[in-house]
Amino acid sequence: MKTIIYQVLVRLFGNTNTKNIPYGSRQENGIGKFSDFTYEALQGIKELGVTHIWLTGVLHHALVGDYTYLGIPNDFPYLVKGRAGSPYAIKDFYNVDPDLAENPINRLEEFASLVERIHHCGMKVIIDIVPNHIARQYFTLSKRKGVKNFGEDDDTTVTYARDNNFYYNIGERLCLPTLSLGYTPTEPALRELSETPYVEYPAKWTGNSRSSAPEITDWYETVKLNYGITPEGKKDFDTLPSEFAQWDYGTHYAFWRSKIVPDTWLKFKDIVAFWLGFGIDGFRYDMAEMVPVEFWSYLNSFIKTKKPDSFLIAEVYNPNLYHDYLFIGKMDALYDKVGLYDTLRNIICYEQTTDSIDIAEQAVKDIAPQMLHFLENHDEQRIASDAFASDAFRGLPAMTVSTYLSDASVMLYFGQEVGERAEQHAGFGSPSRTSIFDYIGVPAHQRWVNNKKYDGGALSPTEKILRDFYKRLLHLPVKGIFKNIHHYNRIHTPYYNDKVYSFVREEERRKWIIIVNFSRTETFGFDLQIPPILLQSWQLSQKDIPLTEELYHKEQTLFHKEQGKMRIDIAPLQSLIFSIETVS
Secondary structure (H helix, E strand, O other): OOOEEEEEEHHHHOOOOOOOOOOOOHHHHOOOOHHHOOHHHHHHHHOOOOOEEEEEOOEEEOOOOOOHHHOOOOOOHHHOOOOOOOOOOEEEEEEEOHHHOOOHHHHHHHHHHHHHHHHHOOOEEEEEEOOOEEEOOOOOOOOOOOOOOOOOOOOOOOOOOOOOOEOEEOOOOOOOOOOOOOOOOOOHHHHHHHOOOOOOOOEEOEOOEOOOOOOOOOOOOEEEEOOOEOOOOOEOOOOOOHHHHHOOHHHHHHHHHOOOOOHHHHHHHHHHHHHHOOOOOEEEEOOHHHOOHHHHHHHHHHHHHHOOOOEEEEOOOOHHHHHHHHHHOOOOEEEOHHHHHHHHHHHHHHOOOOHHHHHHHHHOHHHHHHEEEEOOOOOOOOOOOOOOOOOHHHHHHHHHHHHHOOOOEEEEEOOHHHOOOOOOOOOOOOOOOOOOOOOOOOHHHHHHHOOOOOOOOOOOHHHHHHHHHHHHHHOOOOOOEEEEOHHHHHHHOOOOOOOEEEEEEEOOOEEEEEEEEOOOOOOEEEEEEOOHHHHHHHOOOOOEEEEEEOOOOEEEEEEEOOOOEEEEEEOOOOEEEEEEEOOO
């Protein structure tokens, strides 16, 4: 069964407020809650073919809000990006965002109920783990007995020590970039904090910078975590023998049981154990390549020992690291960002030749099932935004290719399926990406939510057509070995061109033929050819085979066995999917 992930920013999912005031407070702009994921809402997600829900922004992160009555110290507003705060500046790894609960005192219980509802609907739950950095004012009240806060036992007289959790610039004070909040905090205590200088001495390294004076474009609200890597880049821990890339997680787990590891490793082991106890089915690891691969061997082998079917996703952008993070780091899936995503975006936006899809496919051919394909996520611009394609329908050929080019997992970002444009000036950041930093509404998605009926009743006719396409596409049972027929047709087929792309997926007794047209304006007609060597292996039982297009069930094509040809007339932005039953 293909893994289909639905990423959703929890604070925005059920929010029906449409004011969208820049930097608006949660009282002004509204906020979604765990409770908004009703059974009706979850069934609406599941009907897209979803197997896993990635609940983004669940962990307690720094925000501009007064929860001191819960014993939670307030965050300096200048150390929070936006008003709602970045989900990737974690303040407490052992609790969830109090904003998301109907009763913040019971926020863990409300989250546990949501996990139970998702499981009841037959889907699994993924949450983020952010290993590279934490919020500058990290402080957990919820940690388990015997666990200490990050940095609590650090030796702050040295830049580096193996069991320090942070790196320090000795003798230097933190100098934050010149910031304009863009709003005035309403709570008196927070207003006072916004007028009070933040003091940090000695300065800790920022999440992506060693400087004591990070730039506005840096992750200045976070602190880099130390995994036993010296400032010079030396590994201060045992390394794995090269042959361990061939061994399973059980062998890795046994290796680390006899080793002494840095303190940060131990802390994250306890954190994931805590969330596994809540029934979490997997983790998405933020900026995984900024953390040594040996740590992932240690952590993931522990997780797999506890929960063998857990699903572990790594945000890795360097293709040179793919094999290490899969086979040494024991990841289940890696972002296919710099390969397939960038290729498809270039085809959509800049009319790059579809021949480039072959290059992207070949680059990860040996690990194709372990890649994660997507066209949107919280970091990327919305397809329908003016900064990307301006029209959600222009992404549909790419979605077909992403979904069925291989057995790779596929991810949707909530609102993608109804053409969300992300036009709002939310506050921190800019339009084209749905804000992860502020309280805001997501208009196209809100029309599907339809005053929490979750029935799409307020969607426009165009938005309904779009969502219907996603439902149809993601429910097809396409699988099997990838076979390239695009290159053959580029050479041998008149009128076939580099605005279309075609490929085959081969099962033992069923072959899938998939053709897409990336052109916005042109219909193309040609006699698509199956290469002779491929055709011979199919052993077709009939001379002429009428075919039904699988997306919309229209009988429109006749496959000629002896010629290996099928007539194709493909409209702008159309996807055609056919299947043929074969002897072998």
